[in-house]
Amino acid sequence: MTAAQGVAPDLRRLGDLVTVMARYGFSEMLERAGLSRRWLKPGSLRTGDADSDGLTSAERLRRALEEMGPTFVKLGQILSTRIDLFEPDVIAELERLRDRVPTVPFSELAAEVEAELGQPLSEIFARIDTEPLAAGSIAQVHGARLPSGEEVILKIRRPGIRRVIEADLRLLRHAVGVALAEWPEIARYHPHEILDEFARSIRAEMDLASECRNAERVSAGFRDRDGIHVPPVFWEWTCEVMNVQARVKGIPGGDLTAARAAGLDLKRIAARGADAVLHMILEERFFHADPHAGNVFYLPDNQLVFIDFGMVGHLSRRRRDELVDLLYGIVERRPDRVTRILRDWAGADGQDDPSLEVRIEGFIDRVHGLPIGALNLSELVFDVTALMRTHNLALPPDLTLLVKAFVSLDGMGRQLDPDFDMVAAARPILERLVWLRHGPEALARTARDSLGESARLAARLPGDLTQILDAARRGRLGFRVELAEIEQIVEKMRQSLTHLTLAVIVAALTVGSSIVTAASGADLPVGLASFAMLGFFGAVIGGLVLFWSIWRNGRK
Known part of the structure; x- marks a missing residue:
């Protein structure tokens, strides 16, 4: 395939996408991006289209993505996890995206x-x-x-x-x-x-x-x-x-009527499902990223089957520990800790934002006095991410699927059990993780690692000493010390000595010329009076140079 043959399908596809977006009322955005009406297919725009049908912008976006095909449906599904970037109405519409093909x-x-x-x-x-x-698509x-x-x-x-x-x-x-060139503010x-x-x-x-x-x-x-x-x-x-x-021969997760008719304990299923997802996230650190009812079946004895692992998330050990620290920062009423973790996640540079810490402190105070059963995890997540949007902070990509999994799990659990308490379900695992990080086994593991590192250093020490002594015998042992502050001190001393020397010369010229002038009535060699005047002149010039040098260094 030639380059021209490879570009032609992309251009045709671009025309299809531009036409769909224009039909759903995004013409102004296309114009700003340099995609003019010449890309529109003839007769593709009709009167009474979506932009004039009374649909909200979020609804128009969702319909456009559905019509643009599988890539954009999947993109919309991924963006529905970015509750740190979009308002709840947009998230709600994106979550309605389904592979209607x-x-x-x-x-x-x-x-x-x-x-x-x-x-x-x-x-x-x-x-x-x-x-x-x-x-599916x-x-x-x-x-x-x-x-x-x-x-x-x-x-x-x-x-x-x-x-x-x-x-x-x-x-x-x-x-x-193109978007970054037209709207640089989205770079954050x-x-x-x-x-x-x-x-x-x-x-x-x-x-x-x-x-x-x-x-x-x-x-x-x-x-x-x-x-x-x-x-x-x-x-x-x-x-x-x-x-x-x-x-799988079981009851679909969304058919609660059939589950009740089969005598299943929905509260037990909710607790078991929550424990399973939290185990995947916090202990295995590899989890089903979309645990909604459509990806679950119920079996006799309140057993669950998870299907469809096309979308999974992975949590690094460091990120998992940060998540635990964040949750405990809320429990311990430490807004400074919560703020630091959120800013680290967003990669925020520059000075701290006191207003963010104040708002997080207010958020913690608002939820801290509530009984644990009254806390709604989905609302808490949306509140925190709304704070992040206000302060132009975004979650790293590896955490968006985690947030999506938490919110999906909380919603599914409340469908099965209206009294479902996600926070209470997570507490035993969080306490176990904290114990594993700070308990005797963790201390013993740290001590063991330190002992192993010390042993490796001790094993290398004889060889390193032999190399040092051999270099000393050959006269090749040297030290190189680079201390910028010492160099600055030496430079300051050099300048001070220069100023002091110049001051002594100026003083000597002044005193000497004064003595010569005072003795002008005596029998002196011819021209000595003129020499005294030159000394005064040199003292004035030297004084001016000294003053200028001190003033210049002071400005530096």
Whole structure:
């Protein structure tokens, strides 16, 4: 493919996107970005379109993203986690984004999979349901049966989707550059980092084998826990374009009527689900990033099955410890600690912001007196992120999925149990983490690490001493000390000595000339009076030089 052939589809795609955005009332923004009406398709704008239908700007944005296709639906879903950047009404609309796409005939899906596996699907499965169970923007889900009789689901990637998404990512990267040039103030939100995080996420989601690796990693974390399950993977037929997992025969997480009819204890399910997600986040540090009701099934004995691990989050140990410190800063009424962590997360430079600390102190005072059951985690998160928006602070990308998981879990828990208390559910794990960080085992581990480092230094000491002594014997041992402050002191002393010397010369000239002038009545050699006048003149010049030098150094 030539360069021109590669650019032409991108330009056609750009025309499609500009047309959709203009139809939903974003023409002014397009004009400012340099995308004039020449990109619009003829007849694409109709009277009475979305910008004049009484829709809010958030609703128009959501509809535009849905019409622009899978890349932008996924982008909107990722942006719905950025409650630190957008107002609640925009977040609410973005959370409504769903993969409303037409289904693809199974024959088209099968062609790409069979090319990847090297054999017909009919030779692998005893039965395949050609009618999809679900259709997303990236993949479709079909039921099937193995020759052994086991029921499975086939998640198959839509043909050609990678080409579309890669083209959209190129256009988005260009759009970010244009936006930064037109609106420099958005740089504080790190749009390139957001786009990089999105690109990594959507590329990982296109690799359906990666989703299964995520599922198995989460499953390993629950090996010693009862009541939590992840469908097993059939790796023999899993590849980048298709994964095969056991089919879950349970009650969908959103069907609470069926759950009650089956005699399930919804309070017990809420507690178990919260414990599972908090365990993933705070202890395993690898978690399901979207634990809503659509990604959960209920089994007898109040057991849960988590599905769909295309979107996962990872929390570094350092970030997890910072999160624990933040929560305990609120509990201990330490607004300075909370402010410092938020500013560190946002990468804020410069002086501290006293007004931010004052507002955080007010927030802590407002929630501190409430009983723990009266605290609403979702409202707390939105309050804190609203403070961050006010002070132009943004969360780092690796924490946005964490916030999304917390809010999703809190909402799902309250649907199952109106009295669900996320804070109370998190408290035992937080206390355990604090104990692990500061308890006897942590102190012993720190002492052990220090002892090991000391032992390594002691083992290296004889060799290092041998090298030093050998260099001394050869006369090659030297020391280099660079102390800027000592150099400044020496320079100051040099200047002082110069001033002192000049002052002595001026004083000598003045005294000498005065003696000569006083003796002018005596029998002196010819011209000595003139010499005395030159001495006075030199003393005046030297005094002026001395004064100017002292004044100049004082200004420096």
